[in-house]
Amino acid sequence: MATDTHTTSEESTGFLTERRADLARRAGFHALLWSLIAIVLSPVLWMFIVSVNQIGFQSFIDDPAAWAAGADFSAYFRVWYESDFPYWFRNSLIVSLGATALSIGVCTLGAYSIGRLRYKGRTAMATFLLITQMFPAVLLAIPLFLVFQDLGLVNSLSGLVIAYVAFTLPFAIWMLRGFYENLPQSLEEAAMIDGSTRLGAVVRVILPLSAPAIATTAIFTWVLAWNEFIFALVLINDSQQQTLPPGMGEWVGQFALNWDMLMAGAIGATLPMLIVFFLLQNYIVKGLAEGAVKS
Amino acid sequence: MATKIGELRGFELPREYYHWLSKESVWGWLFLLPSLIALGLVSVYPLLRGIYLSFFEYDGIGEPQWVGLDHYAFILGWTEFWLIMRNTLVWAFASVVIMALIGLGFAILLNRDFRGRSIATTLLLLPWAIPFISIALNWRLLYNFELGPLNGFLRLAGISEGLPWIASSRYALFSIMLAWVWRNFPFFMLTFLAGMKGIPGDLYEAAHVDGSSRIDSFRHITLPFLQPVAVVMTLLMSLWSLNHFTLIYVMTGGGPGNSSMVLPVYIYERAFHLGEMGLASAIAVAMLAVMLTYGLIYLRLYREDVGGK
Numbered sequence: 001m002a003t004d005t006h007t008t009s010e011e012s013t014g015f016l017t018e019r020r021a022d023l024a025r026r027a028g029f030h031a032l033l034w035s036l037i038a039i040v041l042s043p044v045l046w047m048f049i050v051s052v053n054q055i056g057f058q059s060f061i062d063d064p065a066a067w068a069a070g071a072d073f074s075a076y077f078r079v080w081y082e083s084d085f086p087y088w089f090r091n092s093l094i095v096s097l098g099a100t101a102l103s104i105g106v107c108t109l110g111a112y113s114i115g116r117l118r119y120k121g122r123t124a125m126a127t128f129l130l131i132t133q134m135f136p137a138v139l140l141a142i143p144l145f146l147v148f149q150d151l152g153l154v155n156s157l158s159g160l161v162i163a164y165v166a167f168t169l170p171f172a173i174w175m176l177r178g179f180y181e182n183l184p185q186s187l188e189e190a191a192m193i194d195g196s197t198r199l200g201a202v203v204r205v206i207l208p209l210s211a212p213a214i215a216t217t218a219i220f221t222w223v224l225a226w227n228e229f230i231f232a233l234v235l236i237n238d239s240q241q242q243t244l245p246p247g248m249g250e251w252v253g254q255f256a257l258n259w260d261m262l263m264a265g266a267i268g269a270t271l272p273m274l275i276v277f278f279l280l281q282n283y284i285v286k287g288l289a290e291g292a293v294k295s
Numbered sequence: 296m297a298t299k300i301g302e303l304r305g306f307e308l309p310r311e312y313y314h315w316l317s318k319e320s321v322w323g324w325l326f327l328l329p330s331l332i333a334l335g336l337v338s339v340y341p342l343l344r345g346i347y348l349s350f351f352e353y354d355g356i357g358e359p360q361w362v363g364l365d366h367y368a369f370i371l372g373w374t375e376f377w378l379i380m381r382n383t384l385v386w387a388f389a390s391v392v393i394m395a396l397i398g399l400g401f402a403i404l405l406n407r408d409f410r411g412r413s414i415a416t417t418l419l420l421l422p423w424a425i426p427f428i429s430i431a432l433n434w435r436l437l438y439n440f441e442l443g444p445l446n447g448f449l450r451l452a453g454i455s456e457g458l459p460w461i462a463s464s465r466y467a468l469f470s471i472m473l474a475w476v477w478r479n480f481p482f483f484m485l486t487f488l489a490g491m492k493g494i495p496g497d498l499y500e501a502a503h504v505d506g507s508s509r510i511d512s513f514r515h516i517t518l519p520f521l522q523p524v525a526v527v528m529t530l531l532m533s534l535w536s537l538n539h540f541t542l543i544y545v546m547t548g549g550g551p552g553n554s555s556m557v558l559p560v561y562i563y564e565r566a567f568h569l570g571e572m573g574l575a576s577a578i579a580v581a582m583l584a585v586m587l588t589y590g591l592i593y594l595r596l597y598r599e600d601v602g603g604k
Contacts, residue, residue, distance in 0.1 A: 026409070033404050037418050043477070044421060046444055047433045057447030110330030119320035125327060127594070132338050133531070134586040137538055138562040139579035142572055143344035144337070146355070166337040173330060198322045227427050229541040230559065234567060245428040249545045252432065259436055266429035277424035281417060288485045 051075055051263035075260035076268070083255075085265055087240045088247035093272070094157055095232075095243055096225035099164035104218050106165075107172035108210075112202060114173065115180030126177070132170040140166055141234045148235055155238045163231045168221045175220060175287070179213040180206075216287035219280055226273060244269045342583075349577035354570040366577035375553065376578065380585070382468060383557040386475075386543075387536035391529055394476045398483025399521075405484070406491045416488075423481045431545035434474040435461065438546075464554030467547050471555055475542055483528055490524040491517065526597045530590065537586055558582045 049060065052071040060067050079085045114126050144163055145154070153159030187209070188201035196204065207214075226244075233246040248265055255261050277284065349366055351359035370376050405416055422430075437443050438460035446457030460470040494516060502512045540559045543549060549556030549564070558578065566575035 029404075029407070029409070033409075033415060036401070036404075037415060040419060040477070041421060042444070043433055043437055044425070046437065047429070050436060056442035057444040058450070061447065061451070106329045106333055109326040113323045113326035117319050117323040117326070119317065119323040122323065130594070131587070131590065132334060133534055134583070134590040135338060135342055136559060136562075136579055136582045136586060137540070138559050138566070139345045139576070139583055140338065140341040141563075142566050142576055142579065143341040143348060145567075146348075146572075147341070147344070163337060165333050166341070169330060169333055170338075198318070227541070229427065229544070230563065233563070245426065245541060248428050248432065249541075252435070252545065259439075259442065262432050263436065266432045270425050270429045273424045273426055277420075281420075285416070285420070285485060288482065288489075 047263050047266055050259050051267055054260035075264035078261055079264045079268060084239050084247060088242055088244045091157055092226060092244040095160050096222050098161035099168050099225040100218050100222045102161060103165055103168040103172045103221055107169055107176060111173045111176035112180055115177035129170045129173055137230050141230055145234050155236055155241045160232060160235055163235060164225050164228060168224055172217050172221050176213060176217045179210060216283045219276060219284060220287060345576050346580055348573055349580050351573040353572040355572050366574050370577060370581060379553060379556045379558055379561050386468060386472060386557050387533050390472045390475050390536055391533045394480040395483050397480040399487050401484040402487035402491060405488055419484060420481045422478050427541035430474055430478055431542050435546055438470055461547050464551045467555035471542050471546050486524045486528050487521055490521045494520045530593050534586060
């Protein structure tokens with residue numbers, strides 16, 4: 001009898017410690033995870049802190065109250081009114097949207113062809129697309145510069161859009177192709193039995209179904225174009241025709257001591273991507289995940 | 296649904312023929328045509344012209360001078376070139392390995408069931424949503440000797456008076472690499488996470504019943520399942536890393552000396568600042584050779600994983 005009670009009590013303490021251990025493990029997990037997240041995000045926080053009131057790290061740690069008292073958004077106004085930033089921003093928007101529209105228009109049919117139709121040469125074409133990703137951008141930039149010089153396309157935004165197709169198109173086709181491969185094979189065939197042509201079936205059946213995938217591909221293409229540096233650097237000389245990355249790259253020397261302005265500009269260049277990111281998060285996550293898994 | 300022309304006419308053509316002539320084949324090439332024309336104009340033609348240019352001495356203004364293979368012969372014995380080639384390879388492959396490992400670590404953390412999981416995932420993805428140019432400016436500030444937080448922490452912890460992160464030839468390449476890893480590890484994190492979701496849970500249960508430890512399960516179940524994803528991501532990411540320009544150009548311009556110089560930045564400098572378009576093209580062709588060799592060996596080794604059915 002006494003031994004019985006003894007065992008029960010031992011069991012219950014065992015149960016308690018196990019629960020406690022479980023709680024401790026969970027708390028430890030959360031502490032680890034969220035402190036890692038804080039470390040990962042700290043550069044972004046610092047970018048914001050300096051943009052509203054330029055300060056060194058030591059002085060910030062010593063007296064954050066002084067920093068908060070002096071915080072304002074004047075650097076953002078200076079960026080917008082006292083530099084070429086607004087031109088760069090506008091040009092970046094035009095070029096990224098233009099390159100995205102152009103490559104999505106062209107890549108949809110190409111990706112359908114490679115992802116869904118069975119014909120000789122298809123695999124070779126798929127491999128060729130992957131190989132174009134191995135062309136160094138600088139290697140293309142030198143001859144493109146010479147050609148654009150002959151054609152009078154240097155300093156032209158439409159010329160830049162055309163050049164961007166060199167890297168946006170293969171990537172877009174590669175990404176969308178995986179999606180088409182995973183659609184049930186009989187979809188457009190059913191429409192074709194009803195008397196529609198292949199093109200008609202694609203337009204009426206496949207395109208509506210793949211709208212989300214096309215949207216995802218468009219986001220990724222747009223991000224590639226928004227980030228592009230070297231083609232813009234080579235093909236545009238006039239500052240007001242420049243895009244954000246090379247424009248801001250040159251800016252560093254000019255405003256080397258105005259870190260508030262540089263950080264305000266850095267955040268300004270980030271905003272469009274952040275907006276897209278938060279609005280279309282789920283598409284992006286799916287696109288990143290499936291784009292790779294399904295290829 | 297390929298219509299076999301041979302069947303319609305009552306005889307069989309050899310396989311190759313109906314492949315080329317089937318309706319599906321015609322549509323296939325027709326749909327592919329706009330892409331091929333576009334890529335021909337902006338990708339293949341410039342590539343060929345770049346290769347052609349590498350046989351000339353050309354400053355971009357005067358007449359190109361034919362020099363044959365001179366540039367290539369020169370490159371082979373040129374220590375500066377080999378140093379930069381080494382930098383480029385170290386930069387690309389070391390950073391991919393580091394970001395893959397960090398991505399894997401975060402994927403393991405996020406693969407649990409816990410409250411706030413989707414918020415955590417979103418927050419960790421954030422570096423990916425910041426353009427390179429902003430990252431370059433931001434990390435230049437982080438590395439700033441006087442004002443930067445990194446040296447600030449070193450001083451707070453009493454470890455040192457601060458390191459010249461991007462100002463010294465010892466640390467520059469590594470410091471830029473850190474920013475590059477920071478931006479790209481979410482890419483690996485997400486794809487690994489997606490890969491882990493595809494693993495059937497009963498595999499782990501069976502392994503548990505058989506008495507294998509967590510580490511064993513990870514090695515024998517998780518890792519093999521992640522391999523196809525990892526293969527594709529590693530290929531793409533190493534090609535993108537080899538090709539990357541912005542961070543290095545904006546953060547150090549390849550300096551001090553050539554300590555953080557990589558091929559894309561170097562080729563740009565040679566072509567557009569020193570006006571050596573021919574020599575720059577030859578270096579670019581050498582870079583193309585490295586990328587193609589790596590890419591094609593990779594494709595051969597992992598053909599199934601990359602999806603060349």
